[in-house]
Amino acid sequence: ADSVLKGKTLAYIAFGLQYEYQVTLVDHVRKLAAEKGMKISVYDGKGDASTQTTQLLDVLSKQPDIILLNPVDAKLLQGGVRKANEAKIPLFMLENLPPEGEWVAYNTFDDVAGGRAAADAVAKLTGGKGRVLEVRGAIGSGQSQKRYDGFHQQMKEKYPDITIETLKAEWTADNAQTLTVDAFTRDPNVAAIWAHNDEMIRGVVSALRQINRLELVGEKGHIPVIGFDGTPLGLQRIREGTQTADVGQDPFSMGSSIVKEMENHFSGKPVEKNTLIQPVMIWKENVNSPDNWGNKVKS
Amino acid sequence: MTMENTQASSLAPAGQAGLQGLRGRLSFIDLMQSVGLLGVILLGGAVMSVLSPVFATTRNIENVLQSATIIAVVAIGQTFVILVAGIDLSVASVLVLSSVLSVGLVQFQGLSPEIGVVVALAAGVGIGLINGLAVTKLRIPALIATLATMTIARGLAYIYSGGTNIAPVPRFFVDFQAARILGIPAVIVLTLVLAVIAQIVLSRTSFGRSIYATGGNPLAARLAGIKTERVIVLAFMISGLMSAIAGLLITARFEAGAATAAQGLELAVIAAVVIGGVSLFGGEGNIGSMLLGVVLLGLVQNAVNLLNVPPNWDSVVSGLVIAAAASLDVYRRNYLEAGMRRKVIATKSARTPKT
C-alpha cells in the first residue's frame, strides 16, 4: 500500500551540507522520502542561522506540506518558527529547539548523554585523574553546549580528580591544531583529549604528530584521543590506532524515526513528540560493526 | 533626437546652449547608471518569474526585501566609510554587540528596554569613533583598525552574553517586527527612511559633499580647507550607528540577542556596496544604486532557494550570477562612457574659437 506521505511536498532545511554527519542524514532522509513517494527539496543552511531564516521564509512562500528544520542555532530561528506556525504548516524539528513555538515532533541525539559517555571513556582511559583537553565546538551552538554540559557534569559528579582544560576550536580542524599544539607547549602533561566532533580530531592528530607525541593505541606514551560523531574517517583512525574511541551518533535512526513520525502524523496515529537517540561508544573492538553508520556510507 | 539638436545649437556663439544640453544629458547618464543595475534586476526577475511561479508574488518580494533590510542598513553606513576611501570590517561585530546589549541590559541588568536600545546604539557610535580615531590619529590602515575592533567587539559580545543568544526579547521588538505601515512591513519602511536620509545627507549637505571630496581626492579636500580627519571620523561613527541599528533589527527578527549571528556579514555587505556601484577607492557612488546592489544579492539568494538548486551548486550559481551582473554593469558603463566622450568632444571642438 502507498504511504500516506505519497505526493506530499517536504521542505528540509538542513544544518549544512558541509558536514559529513549532516550529509549522511540528508541523504538518508532523501532516500526515505523517495521510497514514500514524497517530493523533497533540501536547503543547505550552510551552518548559518541567517541563511536558514531566509530559507525558511522562502520556503513558506512555496507552501510545502511539511517542513523539516534542523536549526543551526534554534534561538535565532524563533522568529522563523513563529511564521511557520502562523502559516499552519506542520513543522518537524531535528537536533535543536527554539524557546517557543509549536512543532509536531522533535528528534534529537542525546548530546548530554554523549558528553557523559565521553567523560566515562576518558576516565576509563586515564584512571580517573590527570589533565584532559576538551576541544569544543562553536560557542553558541546548542549541540556543543550540551556536550560540554554532559561532560563537565559527569566529571564533577564522578571523577573529581580530573581537571579539564577547554579549547575553543569552533568545530574546525585548523583551530584545533594550533590550540592543541599550544596547549602542549603550555604544559606537556596531557592525560587525554576529547573533541566535540571528529572533524577537530584531524587537527588534534596533526598537532600530536607535529610535536612528536603521536603514538598508536597500545604503544608507550599513547595519549588517548576520543572523538564524537562516528564518521568514516573517525572509524578509520580507530582502526589505525591514531584515535582511541568515538562517541557515535546515528543519522540513520534519526532520519528513519522523524520520517516515521511524519507518517504517524498524517495517518492520525499517535506521535512521539520528543525522541532522544542514545549514543553508542565505539572502540577498536566494535569498530567494524555494521551498525556503525560510518561503515554504512562508503566515502 | 535631443542630442542632434544640441549639436546644431552648439554652433551658436557662446556655446552656452550646447552646454545646457549637455547638462541635461549628464543627469540622464546618472540615471542610466542606476537604471543599469535595475535593468539587470528586472531581466533576472523576468527570467525567474518564468522559472518559478511563486517568484513574482507580493509575499515573496516582501520576503526578499525584508531579509535584505539588515544588510541594507549596515550597507548604508558602510557606504559612508567606503566613500571616504575607508573600509569597515567591524560592522558585523558591532551589530551583534548591539543586539546582545539591547536584550542583555534588560535581562541581566534589569534596565528598561529604552535604555537598552540607547546604550546599544551608543556602543555602535563609540566603536565607530574608535575606528575613526585609529584611522586618522594613529594612522592605522582602516582594514587593520577595523579588523581589530571586529575581533574585540565580537569577543565582548560573547563575553557579555556568555556565548549564547539571549532570549526572550522585550515586547516591542516582537511588535516592531510584526508591525506594518500602510501595509508595508515596518522594517522595510524604516530601512527606506534611513536610506532617504542618508541620500539627502550625502547629496545635499556640505557634510555629504565633504565626504565625496575627502574620498575623491583627500589632498584636494584638505587644501580646500575641509577637515578631512573629522569627516572620516564621522563616516566611521555613522557606520557604527547603522550597524547598531541593524543589531536592533536582527534582535527583532530573531527574537533574541544574537551573539553568534552575522558571521561573515561584513564581506556580504562590502560586496553589495561595490556591486551597487560604490568605488572602493572612494568618492564615487550613491545610496540609490547601492541599495540595488543589496537587492540584487538578495534576489540571487532567493532565486537559488526557490529554484531549489542542488546543495552546493547554489554557491556555484550565485557566484556566476554575481559575476554576470557585475560584468553586465561594467559593460553598460563603458558603453555609456564611450558614447558620452564622443559627444562631449564633438560639442567642444565644434565650439567657435575665441581669440
Add this chain to the structure above:
Amino acid sequence: MTMENTQASSLAPAGQAGLQGLRGRLSFIDLMQSVGLLGVILLGGAVMSVLSPVFATTRNIENVLQSATIIAVVAIGQTFVILVAGIDLSVASVLVLSSVLSVGLVQFQGLSPEIGVVVALAAGVGIGLINGLAVTKLRIPALIATLATMTIARGLAYIYSGGTNIAPVPRFFVDFQAARILGIPAVIVLTLVLAVIAQIVLSRTSFGRSIYATGGNPLAARLAGIKTERVIVLAFMISGLMSAIAGLLITARFEAGAATAAQGLELAVIAAVVIGGVSLFGGEGNIGSMLLGVVLLGLVQNAVNLLNVPPNWDSVVSGLVIAAAASLDVYRRNYLEAGMRRKVIATKSARTPKT
C-alpha cells in the same frame, strides 16, 4: 659618524658626494622600516618570555612558524595581487579546492598522486587566470570578481568531495609533513624558499618591477611600454598557484582533503599582508616585511593560547595586540621621518652659503 663626514663633504661643489652619503643613510632607513615590525615582534617576544617560560623555547617558535606556513604561502601570492592594487578573496576557496583535488583524484578517479598534485596546482592557476581576465578584460572590480570565484570554487570543492573529508592521503604527503631539512621542518624550508624566490622576482626582475609600476600608476606603466593587463593577470595566477600550494600543505598537515578548511582565511591573509606593510592601494611593500606581518599575527595567536586567556577574552586581547602593533609601527615610521628632517636641518642649515 659616517654621516658627519658625509655632511662635511657635501660642501664640495657639485653636491654629488652629499648625495652619495645620503644614499647610505637611506638604506639604513629602509632597514629600519622592516626592523620596525621586527622591533614590535621582539618587544612582544620579550614580554611574552617573562609571562610564559615556554614561549622562548625552540620548540614553541618552531610550532608557531610551522602553523604560520599556510598563511605565509597564501600571503606571498596575495602580495603580488595587492601590489598591483588588486585583492584576491578567492584564496581560501582555491586552497580547499586544491586540497580536495589532490586527494580526490587519487581516491575517486584512481589517478596517480603526481597527476593529482599537478591537476590541483593547475586548478589554482586556472582560477587565478579567470580572476585576472575578469579584472582586466571584463573590468569587474577585483573584490567582486574574486568574491564570485571564491563562492564558486568553494561550491565546487563541496560538490566534488560530497561534503566529506577525503582520506587517506597519498603517502608522500605524510612523509613531506614529517620531513626535516637540516633539522628544520621541510614545510618551513619550502615556505622560505618560496618567499625568497618571490622576493627576488619582485625586486630583481623586470616582471617584478612591472608589478610595482602597474600598482603604483597603471597609466604611466602602460605608457612606459609595460603590458599592464598581462602583469595583472600573472599576479592573479601567481596568487592562485600559491593558494593551491597551500592547499597541498593543508592536505599534508591534516592528512585529508577537506572542503571545510580555511574558512575566513582570506581575511586573515589580507590582514597579515597589510600589517606587513603592503599598501592596499598598490605599488608598495615587500615580501620580507610582509612575512613579519604573518609571523606577528601567528605570535599573537600563540601568546593568547599560551597565556590561557579565558575563552572569548582571547578575541579581545588579540584585537588589542593587533591594534597596538599597527600603531607602534606607524608611530615608528613617523618618528623616524621627523628625526631625518631634524637631522637635515641641523646639519645643513648652518652651512656657509655658496654663491
Add this chain to the structure above:
Amino acid sequence: MAHGITKGFPGVLALDNVDFDVRSGEVTALLGENGAGKSTLIKLMAGFYAPDRGEITVDGVPLQADPASAHRIGVATIHQDAHLVPAMSVAENIMLGRWPGRYGWVSRRAQKQKARAAVDRVAPHLNISTPAGRLSPADQQLVEIARAISEDSKILIMDEPTTSLSPPEIERLFRVVEDLKSNGLGIVFVSHWLEEVFAIADRVTVLRDGRLVGTKPIAELDHDKVIRMMVGREVREALHKPRPVGEVVMRVDKLSRQGVLDDISFEVRAGEIVGMSGLVGAGRSELAACIFGIDPYDRGSVEVGGIPIRSNDPKAAIDAGIGLVPEDRRRQALVGLMSVRSNMTLSIFDRVTRYGFLSSRIEEEIAAREMKSLAVKAASSKVRVSTLSGGNQQKVVLGRWLARRPRLLILDEPTKGIDVGAKSEISELIVRLAESGMAILLISSELPEILSLSDRVLVMRSGRISAKLSRAEATGETIMSYATTG
C-alpha cells in the same frame, strides 16, 4: 609675512631661513630654478606644511599649519599640481569646502551661480556640471584658478598657474589679476616665463637652493639680471642651425578618430624637428595619444620606417622606436612611489637586465648619467620621484627616453614648468638629439619655443591640420592665424 622660514624634508633642506612678504595691491613674483623651494614656501603659506623654524603671519595674525586656518585667514592658493576631485562637477570643485547654503544644506542654485560667475572670468567655455576628471589639463588648471579667485581672500598665491594655458587664456588671467590687485589683494605669482613676470609683477623675490637671494622692485630688473639672480650664470638662447635631414622615420596617413581627429597626414624625418602648434584643445595631445597607441583610432595608419604599427598598444609603438614625453607627467609618466632610478629605467628593462635579473649597477650607471646630463636636483637616485620638484620630475621623464634613444621622440609641452636655465638646456638637448639623427615631434603652446626650434611647423585646429608651414613661413602671426581660423 613669512619670517625666518626653515623647512626640511628627509634628505633635503628645502628652505633655509627665508624671509618673504606680500603687500596688498602688489604682485610679487616668486622666482627660482626647479627645486629652489618655491612650492614648498607656498605650501607653508597655505598651511599645508608646518615650518620647522620661523613664523608666518597675515596682518599680524599667526598662521596655523592647517589649510582650513589659511583659508579662514584669507589666503587662497593655486597649487602647482591641479588638486581637483575628479568625480565632482566643476561647480562643486570651485566651491569645494565652501559650499554655499545655510545650516549645512548646500544650495545648488547659489553654488551654480557663484561657480558660473567665477568660471566666466577665466574660462567661459567650461560647462560647470562636467566632472572635473574629464577635463583636459588646461581646463583643470582654469578650474583651479576660478576656485582661487572666487574666494574672498586677502592674498592670492598662484604656483605656476599658466603652465598649460595658451596665450588667450593667459591674457584673460592677467586681466583678472590686475583687477584683483586694484581691489587691494596681495598676489604671489610663480612662473618660469619671464615675459609673464615682467608683464604682471611689481616686485620679484628670488630663491636659490632654499635660500633667499633677494627681493627687488621690477623696475630695477631686466631679463638677464633676473636670470643671473636665479641661476648664478648667463643663459644662452638656443640658435637654430640648419641640419641635414634624413629619410622618413614616421608617416601618419589619414588618421581619424571620431570627434577628435580628422584626416591627419604628415611625416617626420630623421634629424628633423617638427613643431606642432595650436590652441589648447586643438587635439595635439590626442594626436600624440593615437600615434603612441594610448587611444584607438577609427581610420588611417601610423608607420615607422615603412612598417605600420599596431594601434592602441603603447608597447608596439615603443618597440617600433617611438618615445613620448606626455603632457601630464604625474598621471601619465611617473610612478610616484618608485625611485628616480626605477622611473628612468622603466622602458629599458632589456638593457638593464643581466642573466635574467635587473642589475642595480647598470641601472645606477644609467640613472647617474642621465641625472647628470639633465642636472636633476634630487637627494639621490633612490628617492621617490614624487618628492622631486615639478621641473625635476619632468627631467626624469626626459631622462627615461634619453636612456632609451628612440628613433622618434614626441614631446608634449616638454618645458612645461621648467625653469629658464633648464629650459635652455632642454632646448639645446632637443637640438642635439636632432643632430644625432633622432626625429622630433615637438608639441608646444609656447610660440617662441616652436619658432626657435622647429624646422617645420604644423598647426592644428579642431582636430585638423590647418597648415603646414616651412621654417621661413612660420611666424607668430601666421601660426596664430591658422590656429584660430585656418
